[in-house]
Amino acid sequence: METSRLENFPIDQWDLQIAVGLTGAFLCREIFGAAMAKDGKGGVILNIASDLSVFSPDQQLYRKDGISDDMQPVKPVTYSVIKAGLIGFTRYLATYWADRNIRANAISPGGVYNGQSEEFVLRLTSLIPSGRMANRDEYRAAVQFLCSNASSYLNGQNIVMDGGRSVW
Template structure:
């Protein structure tokens, strides 16, 4: 008896390498895709011929993402769905609307998170561990972890019913290493007055790595693959001192461009990674190796 007869492969039969990366006709729900990286994830899905569902809590961000994508991809099908992913009824309704509108669901990208810019948006004193407000801790965990849990539950249930799918949890280098808080010290600033990356961010991003491990084993028998994508050090016009501080800690010597995660995402979503589950694909320029 051949290995194929003993353990039949449940995915599409391999024809050639290019086709194994193709997402034609497949539907992927991307949470928080009105944000900086989420729109790139949607572009990646479209570039691989798939159909993205743009979710965000902010309607205006969905609208601007849709017009940006339509400008580039014309009349290709794209669905926009406003929902707060911390609300179970809203998440369940979003998944139902996706299937009603597009007839299927092939994947979920748990991308939404509270990710404050480290300059301007925050009160430095409140970012210190001793002072972090309970409300912020609860809100950060609600979006980053409870939201990912609710979306995985609703999408996974649908994909298990359909015979399979993929989940990608978007973590961060700060999900696998502690933040080096010295990078946030500005020239001339007294240590202690600087901003600190909040502990809630590390806990959320680390938690997603374990959500991946749990679900990868739990849903393997239902042909749902679950992996983590770990982007890091993404350039977004940060203060030059911060850019230099981070770049010094990256073996490749620079921050990343927001388009540099597209290839890895399509790999994880497609049949090209059909034997990969429970993995954390780290794109950090080597930062966590040092």
């Protein structure tokens, strides 16, 4: 049984993944955000979302030949739910601590090439106007910008870096 499919997705996996992805971010806010709010120096909260926080996964990307439709692997439901939830959480935090000079933003990276199968890479890159997946280091400058004073007037935003995929 393919457990990534919605019909077969175990509730214990839902609970675990939501706990890690959303509750984990909430607990980090409790420790770091509260400390920043208390010390009065301000700060930056940067959440890492995904391009799948702004559009739904194309389940065709995960198809495998020779497997019946009801057994095809898919991107699990929790991934998009968590990443979209992080965007909402980012916006909430941006207004909650704005008076304490704490900014909260998110970055939504697209697919990063990391040795995926050639078939997967070809399918995904055909959906990206730039015609390729990101290299592992291509998000570094955006993260630095979002965490620096260069973005001091940016608050509550989600920066989508996906090679243009979300514009199609």
